[in-house]
Amino acid sequence: MRRFLRHLVAAVGLLLAFTANGFADEPKQHHLVIQVDTNDRHTMDFALTNATDVIEHYRGVNQAVVVEIMACGPGLHMLREDTSPVKERIKHLSKIPPPSKIQFSACNNTKESMEKKEGRPLELLAGTTVVPLGIVRLMELQEQGWSYVRP
Template sequence: MRRFLRRLVAAAGLLLAFTSYGSAAGIQHHLVIQVDQNDRQTMDFALTNATDVVAYYRSINQAVVVEIMACGPGLHMLREDTSPVKERIKHLIKIPPPSKIQFSACNNTKESMEKKEGHPLELLPGTTVVPLGMVRLMELQEQGWSYVRP
């Protein structure tokens, strides 16, 4: 009987340890960073902030999703032909789960630029086009996402 109780207590302890670890690993934090300037320094600052946030939450065994949403002149940061940080972005979208950095682009801005320039725009791989950047920001904040604008 004693042996059984010891095994039961040991099994319960292991279960508690794994459950606690699993819970910590499953916590999701959400941050959206708006980039609305065609400025490398601003985008580098946003990318550094995103990278630092991911590193911090990894260090405490928690997950985070960071979205960088580009609109207006900031859309240049996610364009294949004009982004001065495209190699850095291509590296960041490969961050292994559970945390990730994702990129979104305002379709309203994209269509406006396409009309003005007279050709379709090619965005960086992994960029999600959203109908309207401001609506995206609003909806993410309504879902509890934290919002930052560098």
């Protein structure tokens, strides 16, 4: 019985050690959200460069990062198929290999407003996720511990 208890205590200790420190081959994962809210090519390029630099940095230290670019207001042009001045860069960045990844989100409130003003549905770049309200998405990600940048 004592031997069983010793083995049980040892097993629980190992379990706690793995749970507290993570598994040795799992890279740490970071989270960054970048807001683009202006229809300015320089700002869009700067946001994409920031995202690329962050991903490359963490790849170099064997850690993962998830970067989300949230487009709202006039910044939604970044993710529009018909008006994006950076769509080729976005297509290229969308192919980043795991464990890091980049995702693109569009504010539905802005999208609906633009559609009403233009009198037609908007087509967003492939892979874009539409969220109900961009500002709420930013707030919720920050509440989950994501870092926030607005270039």
